[in-house]
Amino acid sequence: MQIATTRDVLRNAVAGLRRQGAGRIALVPTMGALHEGHLTLVRRARAEADHVVASIFVNPRQFGPKEDLAAYPRQLAEDAAMLEAEGVALLWAPTVEEMYPAGFVTNVSVAGVSEGLCGAARPGHFDGVATVVCKLFNQVQPDMAFFGEKDFQQLAVIRAMARDLDLTLPHADAIIGVPTVREADGLAMSSRNRYLSPEQRAAAAALPRAMRKAIAAIVGGANATAALAELEAEMTSAGFTSVDYAVLADAASLAPLTALDGAPARLLVAARIGGTRLIDNMAVMPALK
Numbered sequence: 001m002q003i004a005t006t007r008d009v010l011r012n013a014v015a016g017l018r019r020q021g022a023g024r025i026a027l028v029p030t031m032g033a034l035h036e037g038h039l040t041l042v043r044r045a046r047a048e049a050d051h052v053v054a055s056i057f058v059n060p061r062q063f064g065p066k067e068d069l070a071a072y073p074r075q076l077a078e079d080a081a082m083l084e085a086e087g088v089a090l091l092w093a094p095t096v097e098e099m100y101p102a103g104f105v106t107n108v109s110v111a112g113v114s115e116g117l118c119g120a121a122r123p124g125h126f127d128g129v130a131t132v133v134c135k136l137f138n139q140v141q142p143d144m145a146f147f148g149e150k151d152f153q154q155l156a157v158i159r160a161m162a163r164d165l166d167l168t169l170p171h172a173d174a175i176i177g178v179p180t181v182r183e184a185d186g187l188a189m190s191s192r193n194r195y196l197s198p199e200q201r202a203a204a205a206a207l208p209r210a211m212r213k214a215i216a217a218i219v220g221g222a223n224a225t226a227a228l229a230e231l232e233a234e235m236t237s238a239g240f241t242s243v244d245y246a247v248l249a250d251a252a253s254l255a256p257l258t259a260l261d262g263a264p265a266r267l268l269v270a271a272r273i274g275g276t277r278l279i280d281n282m283a284v285m286p287a288l289k
């Protein structure tokens with residue numbers, strides 16, 4: 001596996017992959033501190049493309065001033081070994097100065113789908129995500145790119161950005177969402193889970209548990225507002241410090257719903273346990289009649 005840390009080396013390495021034939025190149029963007037969720041994206045990419053390019057970049061522009069940019073885990077050597085073992089051809093791991101050279105002044109901002117949920121709780125976050133993913137697409141010029149459904153709103157923002165800016169990746173359905181990979185107790189895998197103490201980690205399983213229960217209630221015909229209030233109460237009594245949001249939303253527009261309307265819906269939750277903010281989301285499937 002080649003590791004590129006400058007745009008020149010990246011450009012040559014991508015050109016080298018292209019010279020190897022008409023094969024498809026898949027991009028898997030990450031912030032590192034890799035776990036089975038990331039490796040699942042890489043395996044899907046390997047299955048569907050000929051060459052996989054992974055990126056590791058802890059993107060300062062998507063962190064708020066009081067967020068965990070400094071504390072975010074960085075373990076490039078360990079991550080590179082994992083990616084190499086999965087058959088990744090090229091790792092793009094730029095420095096902050098390489099990604100945002102002095103004088104960088106551009107911002108990509110996606111309206112609508114980025115505005116509620118994590119966009120409301122983390123002002124500027126999705127501008128940072130859209131800006132860096134736009135750059136990654138231009139730098140690597142992949143045929144397709146893989147993202148986790150764990151960051152469901154992020155996936156919607158990236159799809160809207162790619163559509164609106166004509167970042168037409170050549171492969172049909174080029175932005176591929178991969179279902180969330182979970183721990184045995186249901187907690188969605190996340191690099192931030194490592195911030196949790198053993199007690200907090202045990203308590204965190206209340207998040208997917210309360211979500212499944214709320215979904216069963218809503219699908220069974222219960223009032224959604226009451227089911228979401230019950231979810232918040234359960235999480236608080238399990239040890240969560242606060243719930244940023246717990247929202248039933250239209251799965252495509254992410255507009256909040258007060259009741260199922262027959263279209264695919266999604267339950268999305270962000271909550272804090274101590275200083276750690278966890279997010280999760282699940283499909284809400286009305287029972288077939």
Ligand SMILES: Nc1ncnc2c1ncn2[C@@H]1O[C@H](COP(=O)(O)OP(=O)(O)OP(=O)(O)O)[C@@H](O)[C@H]1O
Pocket residue numbers: 029030031032037038040041146147148149150151178179180181182188189190191192193
């Ligand atoms: N449990 C998971 N299942 C599937 N995909 C995942 C999972 N966790 C992360 N991903 C995906 O991996 C990609 C890189 O994510 P990132 O490096 O931010 O990891 P993360 O574990 O989500 O970290 P964080 O704790 O910052 O949320 C994103 O597309 C993200 O949605």
Ligand SMILES: CC(C)(CO)[C@@H](O)C(=O)[O-]
Pocket residue numbers: 029030031057059062129132133151154
């Ligand atoms: C897509 C991404 C790599 C952009 O920095 C990041 O938001 C992530 O890891 O989900």
Ligand code: BAL
Pocket residue numbers: 031062063151154
């Ligand atoms: N996985 C999303 C990246 C972030 O929380 O900044």
